[in-house]
Amino acid sequence: MEKYIEVNRDLWNKKTEVHVTSEFYDVASFRAGKSTLKPAELEALGDVSGKSLLHLQCHFGLDSLSWARLGAKVTGVDLADKAIEAAKELNSELGLDAEFICSDIYDLKNVLGKKFDIVFTSYGTIGWLPDLNKWADVVSHFLKPGGTFFIAEFHPVRWMYDDDCVKMEYSYFNIEPIIEEVGHSYADKDRAINQLSYGWNHPLSDVFTALLKQNMHITEFKEYPYSYYKCFNNTVQNELGYYEIKGTEGKMPLMYSVKAIKN
Template structure:
């Protein structure tokens, strides 16, 4: 199971610079406008509420655009990711955007070993959990990072979305499996002309019930769970249309599918 880290890290390392240069990420906007927020963070502003003064950590932060956005809402943020190349981009973007954010390289399961102290906010964004083989271990890691009364906030692709292929056929596991789904796919999820050599990934789905149960078994108290009829990227090309706020949804009867969800929990 250690091989999945090496395989996936090679994939993310190679794509980091392409993502930072792509219009699919708001890098130029964040640098040009000190008030700009990523569309992912803007979507959840009503749910985030006031986070000014909180000490927060963004797990699996990639190139840090959401981390910077959370910092602009007044939280003292740290970003953590296992991809060194992604963090190089994150540090560069943060510096150019005027954000003083430390970025720490680590596998998410080792976060407690490399981060000091406790956090008021643990944030995880879109497209993160599918890279982790064990959702219960993830939840225990989150719980270990939270201060008493601290808060977990996650918006993620819905596990039903991850089961579908582009024909809207249920073709992938809904529940967590011991072995990963192994994909060999060129390209990436944002526009780019880059060609990549490292195209293999190891991924896992986790059912919504498994995620909620993992959070509860880790000792956290569930405070919110909302399913959404949109997703912040073109997750099913040819089947989705752009809508306001940088979101996408099914063209045909979007009410058929939960696209994403937002989950919140608190440490006792």
């Protein structure tokens, strides 16, 4: 097993312990029926009732279970075993029928034998993967012909800057891993984690090229000057209730989404 997998699994296991009780994730409201899905994915995927949906890098399953509540037949996959344990517990507690698998994405072909109508991934996923060509191969492998892939992700322009989005510190291009010490989670900055992490910034050209190489037909690409989540420093809330970097309102992309169909 490559070192980055072990390191990032440890990181996300530690994050899971923080996240399941955090105000950011608000599991109590989710238990009471609140959906965690956002307008980008809801508008792009529409009615999912009766459709099979593979959720890659699902964390501890809130989005997966939100899709299940909408009638999708969901399989969620994540690297972190503690996240998958938490997802399974919530699934059982809420009487839903989602399936959860602990696996590295690149190894998923050896673990899962199904094909899906939809493959979905969102908000802080591909930055933990070094090779988007291998990632897109996994996406294509699990899609049925005519199936839909959808990704909503934080924009690579945002990851060029420091935590306060003031100074440009990182390359837009994936030239080497970004190895950092993570002191805390975005979900709770008062609880220490102190764990090494490996990440990669993927330019949009790498995302598109990887999908196109798999004979995917891209039908939609959108960019957003805001984040649905208050996960960055130095933000202000806009009229929609979403978050923009102070001083760059309406000018800096913070998210993007891509919808594609398997030919």
